Amino acid sequence: MITTLRWTDGRLGFIDQTRLPAEEITVDTADYRVVCEAIRSLRIRGAPAIGVAAAFALVLAARASAARDGAGCRAAVAEASRALEATRPTAVNLFTALRRMERAAGRAGEGPAAALIAALEAEAKAIRDEDVASCRAIGERGAQLIAPGSSVLTHCNAGALATAGEGTALAVIAAAARQGKIVRAYVDETRPLLQGSRLTAWELVALGIETVLITDSTAATVLRRGDVHAVVVGADRIAANGDTANKVGTYPLAVLASRHGVPFYVAAPTTTIDPALPSGEAIPIEEREAAEVTDVAGVRIAARGVRVFAPAFDVTPAALIGAIITERGVARPPYAESIAGLAGSGDAA
Amino acid sequence: MITTLRWTDGRLGFIDQTRLPAEEITVDTADYRVVCEAIRSLRIRGAPAIGVAAAFALVLAARASAARDGAGCRAAVAEASRALEATRPTAVNLFTALRRMERAAGRAGEGPAAALIAALEAEAKAIRDEDVASCRAIGERGAQLIAPGSSVLTHCNAGALATAGEGTALAVIAAAARQGKIVRAYVDETRPLLQGSRLTAWELVALGIETVLITDSTAATVLRRGDVHAVVVGADRIAANGDTANKVGTYPLAVLASRHGVPFYVAAPTTTIDPALPSGEAIPIEEREAAEVTDVAGVRIAARGVRVFAPAFDVTPAALIGAIITERGVARPPYAESIAGLAGSGDAA
Numbered sequence: 001m002i003t004t005l006r007w008t009d010g011r012l013g014f015i016d017q018t019r020l021p022a023e024e025i026t027v028d029t030a031d032y033r034v035v036c037e038a039i040r041s042l043r044i045r046g047a048p049a050i051g052v053a054a055a056f057a058l059v060l061a062a063r064a065s066a067a068r069d070g071a072g073c074r075a076a077v078a079e080a081s082r083a084l085e086a087t088r089p090t091a092v093n094l095f096t097a098l099r100r101m102e103r104a105a106g107r108a109g110e111g112p113a114a115a116l117i118a119a120l121e122a123e124a125k126a127i128r129d130e131d132v133a134s135c136r137a138i139g140e141r142g143a144q145l146i147a148p149g150s151s152v153l154t155h156c157n158a159g160a161l162a163t164a165g166e167g168t169a170l171a172v173i174a175a176a177a178r179q180g181k182i183v184r185a186y187v188d189e190t191r192p193l194l195q196g197s198r199l200t201a202w203e204l205v206a207l208g209i210e211t212v213l214i215t216d217s218t219a220a221t222v223l224r225r226g227d228v229h230a231v232v233v234g235a236d237r238i239a240a241n242g243d244t245a246n247k248v249g250t251y252p253l254a255v256l257a258s259r260h261g262v263p264f265y266v267a268a269p270t271t272t273i274d275p276a277l278p279s280g281e282a283i284p285i286e287e288r289e290a291a292e293v294t295d296v297a298g299v300r301i302a303a304r305g306v307r308v309f310a311p312a313f314d315v316t317p318a319a320l321i322g323a324i325i326t327e328r329g330v331a332r333p334p335y336a337e338s339i340a341g342l343a344g345s346g347d348a349a
Numbered sequence: 350m351i352t353t354l355r356w357t358d359g360r361l362g363f364i365d366q367t368r369l370p371a372e373e374i375t376v377d378t379a380d381y382r383v384v385c386e387a388i389r390s391l392r393i394r395g396a397p398a399i400g401v402a403a404a405f406a407l408v409l410a411a412r413a414s415a416a417r418d419g420a421g422c423r424a425a426v427a428e429a430s431r432a433l434e435a436t437r438p439t440a441v442n443l444f445t446a447l448r449r450m451e452r453a454a455g456r457a458g459e460g461p462a463a464a465l466i467a468a469l470e471a472e473a474k475a476i477r478d479e480d481v482a483s484c485r486a487i488g489e490r491g492a493q494l495i496a497p498g499s500s501v502l503t504h505c506n507a508g509a510l511a512t513a514g515e516g517t518a519l520a521v522i523a524a525a526a527r528q529g530k531i532v533r534a535y536v537d538e539t540r541p542l543l544q545g546s547r548l549t550a551w552e553l554v555a556l557g558i559e560t561v562l563i564t565d566s567t568a569a570t571v572l573r574r575g576d577v578h579a580v581v582v583g584a585d586r587i588a589a590n591g592d593t594a595n596k597v598g599t600y601p602l603a604v605l606a607s608r609h610g611v612p613f614y615v616a617a618p619t620t621t622i623d624p625a626l627p628s629g630e631a632i633p634i635e636e637r638e639a640a641e642v643t644d645v646a647g648v649r650i651a652a653r654g655v656r657v658f659a660p661a662f663d664v665t666p667a668a669l670i671g672a673i674i675t676e677r678g679v680a681r682p683p684y685a686e687s688i689a690g691l692a693g694s695g696d697a698a
Contacts, residue, residue, distance in 0.1 A: 021652040191564040202652035213655040215540040217598025249566025299646035303370040303551035306562045
C-alpha cells in the first residue's frame with residue numbers, strides 16, 4: 001500500500017503529489033513551515049491526509065522551538081497552528097486535528113517542553129492510526145453496498161494519497177475489488193489539477209483494477225449508457241444535514257447519477273463531519289489561482305484577457321446522496337438523524 | 350471579424366486552430382489532402398466550417414486533376430469526396446456540403462473540366478455565402494431570446510472559428526452584446542481540446558465582452574448560484590425530433606440548466622439538421638485518440654496503464670432544449686413539427 005505520510009525519528013516524510021505520476025518523490029522535513037507550504041500547494045492533499053499532516057507539523061514546531069520550557073514551546077505550537085489554519089479553508093479535518101492537538105497540549109499541563117512534545121507526538125500518532133483504521137472500516141462497510149459485477153465511477157482522489165490509510169472512496173472500491181465485485185473503475189480526470197488522471201488512476205492501476213480515464217464532462221455519457229452502477233466519492237466537509245463539500249464537479253456528478261438512477265455514495269471518516277454547520281450553504285469554499293485553469297504543465301493555454309472563476313469545491317445537497325459511508329456506520333437519509341446517530345455511536349472526539 | 354476560411358485565386362487559406370491562441374497562423378493550400386488532414390486534426394473545426402472547407406477542397410481537387418476532360422476531373426472530385434467523408438463522422442454539415450457539390454457537378458454535365466471547375470467553385474462560394482448569411486440571421490433571431498442584463502454560458506466553440514461567418518452560439522451572444530444586453534459570458538474550457546479556453550475566450554475578448562473562464566465541472570456551480578441567465582451552444586447534428594449532438598459536455602450542461610431553471614438554447618444553421626435521423630440515438634459519435642486526454646501541451650499527465658474513453662460528442666435530448674435557433678426561424682418544442690416546419694419555410698436544400 002502507498003504510504004503518503006511517514007513519521008520517523010521526529011521527521012515527517014510525504015509524497016510530493018504535484019510530481020505524480022511522472023515522479024515519485026518523498027520530501028522529508030523537520031520544518032513545520034515546509035508542511036504548511038506543502039498543504040497550500042497541494043503537495044499534501046486530501047482532507048484526512050491534511051489533518052494528519054497538520055498534527056505532525058505541530059510536533060515538528062514543538063521540537064524545533066528554542067524554548068525548553070512548556071510555556072515557550074506552547075507559544076511556538078500556537079503560532080504553527082495559526083499558520084496551518086490559514087493554509088486551506090474547506091476541509092474540516094484540518095481544524096478538527098488542530099483542535100485535538102490543542103486539547104492534548106492543554107492536558108500536558110505546565111511542565112517542561114519534553115512532556116509537551118511527547119503528548120503532541122502521541123496525539124498525532126493517534127490521529128494517524130485512527131485514520132488508518134477509519135479507512136479500513138470505511139472500505140469494509142462501503143464494499144457491502146457494491147453489488148457483484150459493478151463498474152464504479154469516482155472523481156478527484158479519495159485514495160491512499162488523500163489519507164494516512166488506504167483512502168475513503170478508493171478504500172471502498174479496493175475492498176469491493178478484493179471481493180471480486182468490481183469489473184472496472186471509471187475515473188474523472190478532475191480539472192483543473194487532474195487528481196483523477198494523475199493520482200486516482202495511478203492508485204487504481206497499482207491495485208490491479210481495470211481503469212478507464214474520462215474527461216469530467218464524459219461522466220454524463222458513461223452514466224447515461226448504463227456503464228456505471230455506483231458513484232463513490234470522498235468529502236472535504238459534511239454538514240449536519242448531510243450536504244457535502246467535495247472537489248468541484250462532484251455536484252453535477254450527483255445530479256447526473258440521480259437522473260440515471262445510479263446510486264451516489266460519499267465515503268468519509270466522521271472527522272469530516274462538521275456538526276456545527278446546519279447545511280452546506282455555510283461551508284467556506286476555497287477559490288484557487290487563475291493559473292490552475294489558464295495553464296497546464298507550465299504552458300499557457302487560455303486566451304489572454306479572460307477572468308477565471310476557480311472554486312476548488314462544490315456542495316452536493318444531501319437529497320442527492322444515497323449513503324454516507326463512515327468508519328462508524330453507513331448513514332442513510334434523513335441525514336440530520338443518521339449523522340447525529342453516528343456521532344453518538346463511538347467515543348466522542 | 351475573424352475570417353476562418355478565405356478563398357483566393359484558387360487557394361484555400363485557413364487559420365490553424367490548433368495553434369490558437371498562442372499563434373495566429375494561416376495555412377494557404379491548393380491541395381485538398383491538406384484540407385482533409387486539417388479537418389481530421391481539428392486545424393479546421395466546427396460543423397459549418399467543416400462543410401464550407403470540404404466544398405472548397407473539392408474545387409481544389411478538380412483544379413489539381415491532371416484530366417482536362419469532364420469525366421476524368423469528375424473522378425478526381427469523387428475520390429476527394431470519399432477522402433473528405435472519412436475525416437470526421439458526426440457533423441452532418443460535411444455530408445450535406447459534399448452532396449450539394451455532387452449535385453452541382455452533376456448539373457455541370459459532361460462538358461470540359463473548366464466548366465465543372467467553374468460550377469464547383471460557384472457552388473462552394475454559395476455554400477460559404479449562405480453560411481455567412483445564416484450566421485447573421487441566427488445572431489439576430491437568437492438575440493431576441495436574450496433578456497437585457499443577461500449573463501450567458503457557452504461550451505466549446507461555436508464562433509467565427511467554427512463557421513464561415515460570425516458563428517452560431519457566439520453570433521447570438523455577439524448580437525445580444527451589440528444590443529447592450531450582455532453583462533458577461535462564462536466559457537467552459539471544454540476538455541480535452543480546450544476549444545473554450547483557447548478559441549471561444551479568444552473570440553469573446555476580441556468582441557469586447559467580459560469573459561469568465563471556468564472548468565467544465567464549474568458550470569454547475571455557476572448555474573446553481575444563479576449567475577447565468579441563458580446557456581447557448583452550437584450543434585454538430587440535430588435529429589428530426591430535436592435531439593442534438595454537440596461537443597461532449599453539452600448534455601450534462603443541459604441537465605444542470607434544466608435543474609436550475611435556466612433556458613438552454615441550441616444555435617445552428619438548418620444545414621446541421623439531419624431529417625433522415627428520427628432521433629439522437631442514430632447519430633454516429635466520433636471517438637478521439639487517448640492522447641487527447643492523457644497528454645496536455647505535449648506533456649503526459651495521466652498515469653500509465655489506463656484505458657481512455659474519449660467520445661468527442663454527446664447527445665442532448667430534445668426535452669432539455671428550450672429552443673433551436675436557426676437562420677430560418679426559432680424552433681420550439683415539439684421539435685418534430687417545428688423542425689419540419691423550418692425545412693419547408695425556405696428554399697429546399
